[in-house]
Amino acid sequence: MDLFANVALGFERALSLDALLFCFLGVAIGTFVGVLPGVGAMAAVALCLPITFYLDPTVALIMLAGIFYGAQYGSSTASILLNIPGTVTSAVTCLDGYPMAQQGKAGVALFMVTMTSFIGGSIAILLMMLFTPTIAAFALRFSSAEYFMIMAMGLIAAVTISQGSTLKSLMMVVVGLALGTVGTDTGSGAMRFTFGILQLSDGISLVAIAMGLFGVAEIISSIGRDVSKSVVAKDISFRSMLPSKAEIKASVMPTLRGTGIGAAIGALPGAGATVATFMAYALEKKVAKDPSRFGKGAIEGIVAPESANNAAVQAAFIPTLSLGIPGDALMAFLLGAMMIHGIVPGPRFLVDQPVMFWGLVASFWIGNVFLLILNIPLIGLWVRILAIPYRFLYPAMLFFICIGVFAINYQVFDVFAVMVFGFIGFVMTKFGYPPAPILLGFVLGPMMEEHFGRALLMSRGSFDIFWQRPISAVLLAISLLLIAYSMKGIFLRVRSGAHAPEEASREL
Amino acid sequence: MTEQSQSRPVLNRWELGAAAIFFLLGLYMAIEGSHYGLGSITRIGPGFFPVSIGVLLMLLSVGVAFEVRHSLAAAPKIPMRITLVIAVALLSFALLVNTAGLIPAIFAVVFIARFAEPGNNVVASAILAAGLALVGWLAFIVGFNLPLKPFWW
Amino acid sequence: MKKLIALSVVAALTAGAASATYAQEYPTRPITLVNPYAAGGSADLIARTIGEYMSRILGQPVVVENRTGAATAIAATSVIAQPADGYTLLLAGSPTHVITPALNPDAGYDGIADFDFVSLVASVPNVLVVSKNSGITTIDQLAERALEAPDTVSYASVGNGSLPHLTGLMFSEEIGAQMLxxxxxxxxxxxxxxxxxxxxxGFLNAPALIAHIQSGDLVPLAVAATTRASQLPDVQTMGELGYNDYEMGTWYGVSAPAGTPPEVIAKLDAAIGEVMANPEVQERLQQSGVDLFYKNTADFEAFVAADAKTVLGLIESSGVKNAQ
Incomplete structure (x- = not known):
């Protein structure tokens, strides 16, 4: 009963005029920056922070959080329409979203990701209302050994994501790991592969890699291939956006599974939404009756990662608010914003600031409703983008990629990096090396190294730590099973030594 | 065995070459990484991961080479003109954005990028660049307050 | 020849006069305060608070610009690259001026010679904490346990060569026990x-710990500073507890590129001094666990020199640098 009183308290705060106004403003800005390729939520939140100094702390947080989860809604738009992820978390959505758009089902795809984003976000918010203290306590039981195992599992799952050669995917994961070693080593502080370039001491920019491998590579391969479609009026009618019964039915379970994975990964500080999207996609491919449909416009391939993404983003607030422990840079930033307002999130936050906590949680749900209302009518507008001739579209996309990459650290160097990775990404896809696993390897590599090193430090060099802790042991077992499962396919392909030409030189 | 003697598959040089590049990358990582210090099992050094990755990369590239040795994929065509033009467009943005300002950088990107496809209309490019300049100025300088000047003065 | 001397004298005089009027008129346009840390967090709070109040005194906006990267080296080098005219300032700290230039060979700048120091502003104390489940309640118990079983008691830091690492090294050296x-x-x-x-x-930054100390999940053992932390008035300093006085808080100040006109520096220092005397500012900073720590230009220079000596000595003796 206490819960209902609290929820009522929260909605009372979140439904006040100022809260509603800034919530809407936040999610609208979020959608906008999410749609732009390269310009992410981080830049927008950082740049909006000074505005919020003049607001009531609860309202300020409602707005900043709105930008954050709003960006996740917008980010899939560019993935589906242009094969360029709006943010890194929607890179996986490209794999099946873009083929859907090419089959004339862009409206359906956008509608479905909006709906599943809403469902994923809503379920995660519900979990947050019911179980925040329990989840937070559970997250504390994860030490470096568990983190390492869950990341290893994520990498192994990622290998199965791409079509074609498993070995090539595996190699791309390792290339991602290799790129992740550039910069300062967390353990020792040593500089690795920096070639004396100061800008490299923090490593290569993740956004530069993502925008290069996906964005610029896609632009190079699309120019001259005239991908623009003549969009006829019926393609943008409301009816054309509505999915068929079969499509809805096929989406229910993937959405729920995606939400589950997203909520679980999101609640762990540090694992991150990107990993959740990759794992959700890999799981769908594993459980599908016909995995070969993936990569060719399977609806499960967009709804699972998108629901995972939004669930993860909402769940990431759990450790931040209840433990005062931010999972990623963005959460650290929101935590900082709270501290600027004189509020210290931590174990006592729920008790000491019930209006703020419950008001924020209630606003998440209101914000998700706003996003639904905002995004459904926008679909018609986005689909029209497809009607613009590509020769007008690509210079604009190049500009947005440039400014987006630049805006993260104000570093011109990152724009050079985009150029290099654009070229590499283009050549690689021509040779049948998929770019998506590189991204995951790059995100996870430094964290895996850090946790591996720390786990061994804690166990004084004994590998027992990985199987003597129960959670870690379970994760290890799952990983080994996944490896065993993949081995058969690899062996068969290596022995034959030949494969179809269209597979090797397929487009991104 | 009998199948092979019927039509002897030829080795695919392109695919093997690509695998060789990854092998060399792995080799470089392993050698360079070993200079960073491997550390001990209790406290792994900064070189431990790079060396492991390098070795793994070499092993995988050998595996891939075996897998693709008879691949039927043809040599991929790389459109030199498009690649070069896009690279120069990005380069011009990088060089101009801090020196000449955001708006000249936008014009440079748009006007250089148009050479990627033959027969682009100059007027259309000018309109596009002007539109992007307005959006860029409003959104990123006025709105988001990025530390950028619209022009060099 | 004479003509040349006369010319140069005239030039010098006009330059001097120009600099005097320059300082009088300064500032005529917005001042940028570069923060080497990400938005949010203690450093940002300090930068934005003093920026806001400085602009009221100086009559020009003080814009905080977050330039993160390379353990503060990106911000430091970007400030040095600007003209020394007082319009680009740096939120200074041990990492920007002492630790990073010493540890990162790519940093490529001298943390002392390339800068003029304006004033010291604030300090965030590092607090020695243990979990409530550890059974340890005093620093002596911790030291005893570390002596009983060398190399098993572990301490956390925020990176090799970071202040928490160096403070931990000082502590284990003092008690004569190896710690992990x-x-x-x-x-x-x-x-x-x-x-x-x-x-x-671990000796960690107070603002991140306060909520957990208040909830009882973490037990504070000592403050690694010469004075107690304003947010934790009951926690004794290392010196009070009979250990060496560690002045190992994370300090924040304001610096400018070397060659900034002294009149401009004086003007900035006066403004900062006034800001720091403002009770509103004091309350805002202390509320978030940041302690006031104002020192004027001359004292700040001496403070940085002393800090550099301690920290570089530790880096040298501990082999932190060689470990790389």
Missing amino acids: HIPYPGVAPATVDILAGNVDT
């Missing part, structure tokens, strides 16, 4: 592992 150093990428994950009992202890 476990580096983390930031104070948040380090706090989690202390809470969960995966690491035993």
Whole structure:
């Protein structure tokens, strides 16, 4: 009963005029920056922070959080329409979203990701209302050994994501790991592969890699291939956006599974939404009756990662608010914003600031409703983008990629990096090396190294730590099973030594 | 065995070459990484991961080479003109954005990028660049307050 | 020849006069205060608070610009690259001026010679904490346990060569017991592992710990500073507890590129001094666990020189640098 009183308290705060106004403003800005390729939520939140100094702390947080989860809604738009992820978390959505758009089902795809984003976000918010203290306590039981195992599992799952050669995917994961070693080593502080370039001491920019491998590579391969479609009026009618019964039915379970994975990964500080999207996609491919449909416009391939993404983003607030422990840079930033307002999130936050906590949680749900209302009518507008001739579209996309990459650290160097990775990404896809696993390897590599090193430090060099802790042991077992499962396919392909030409030189 | 003697598959040089590049990358990582210090099992050094990755990369590239040795994929065509033009467009943005300002950088990107496809209309490019300049100025300088000047003065 | 001398005298005189009027008129346009840390967090709070109040005194906006990267080297080098005219300032700290130039060979600048120091502003104390489940309640018990079983008691830091690492080194050197150093990428994950009992202890930044200390999950043993932390008035300093006085808080100040006109520096220092005397500012900073620590230009220079000596000595003797 206490819960209902609290929820009522929260909605009372979140439904006040100022809260509603800034919530809407936040999610609208979020959608906008999410749609732009390269310009992410981080830049927008950082740049909006000074505005919020003049607001009531609860309202300020409602707005900043709105930008954050709003960006996740917008980010899939560019993935589906242009094969360029709006943010890194929607890179996986490209794999099946873009083929859907090419089959004339862009409206359906956008509608479905909006709906599943809403469902994923809503379920995660519900979990947050019911179980925040329990989840937070559970997250504390994860030490470096568990983190390492869950990341290893994520990498192994990622290998199965791409079509074609498993070995090539595996190699791309390792290339991602290799790129992740550039910069300062967390353990020792040593500089690795920096070639004396100061800008490299923090490593290569993740956004530069993502925008290069996906964005610029896609632009190079699309120019001259005239991908623009003549969009006829019926393609943008409301009816054309509505999915068929079969499509809805096929989406229910993937959405729920995606939400589950997203909520679980999101609640762990540090694992991150990107990993959740990759794992959700890999799981769908594993459980599908016909995995070969993936990569060719399977609806499960967009709804699972998108629901995972939004669930993860909402769940990431759990450790931040209840433990005062931010999972990623963005959460650290929101935590900082709270501290600027004189509020210290931590174990006592729920008790000491019930209006703020419950008001924020209630606003998440209101914000998700706003996003639904905002995004459904926008679909018609986005689909029209497809009607613009590509020769007008690509210079604009190049500009947005440039400014987006630049805006993260104000570093011109990152724009050079985009150029290099654009070229590499283009050549690689021509040779049948998929770019998506590189991204995951790059995100996870430094964290895996850090946790591996720390786990061994804690166990004084004994590998027992990985199987003597129960959670870690379970994760290890799952990983080994996944490896065993993949081995058969690899062996068969290596022995034959030949494969179809269209597979090797397929487009991104 | 009998199948092979019927039509002897030829080795695919392109695919093997690509695998060789990854092998060399792995080799470089392993050698360079070993200079960073491997550390001990209790406290792994900064070189431990790079060396492991390098070795793994070499092993995988050998595996891939075996897998693709008879691949039927043809040599991929790389459109030199498009690649070069896009690279120069990005380069011009990088060089101009801090020196000449955001708006000249936008014009440079748009006007250089148009050479990627033959027969682009100059007027259309000018309109596009002007539109992007307005959006860029409003959104990123006025709105988001990025530390950028619209022009060099 | 005479003509040349006369000319140069005239030039020097006009330059002097120009600089005098320059300083009088300064500032005529917005001032940029570059913060080497990400928005949010203690550094940002300090930068934005003093920026806001400085602009009221100086009559020009003070714009905070976050330029993160390369352990503060990106911000430091970007400030040096600007003209020394007082319009670009740096939020200074041990990392910008002492630690990073010493540890990162790519940094490529001299943290002391390339800068003029304006004033010291604030300090965030590092607090020695243990989990409530550890059974340890005093620093002596911790020292005893570390002596009983060398190399098993572990302490968290925020990276090799970071202040928490160096403070931990000083402590283990003082008690004469080897302790196991476990580096983390930031104070948040380090706090989690202390809470969960995966690491035993650590000298960590107070603002991240206060909520957990108040809830009783973390037990504060000592403050590694010469004075107590304003947010934790009951926690004794290392000196009070009979250990060496560690002045190992994270300090923040304002610096400018070397060659900034002294009149401009004086004007800035006066403004900052006035800001720091404002009770509103004091309350705003202390509320978030930041302690006031104002020193004027001359004292700040001496302070940095002393800090550099201690920190560089530790880096040298501990082999932190060689470990790379």
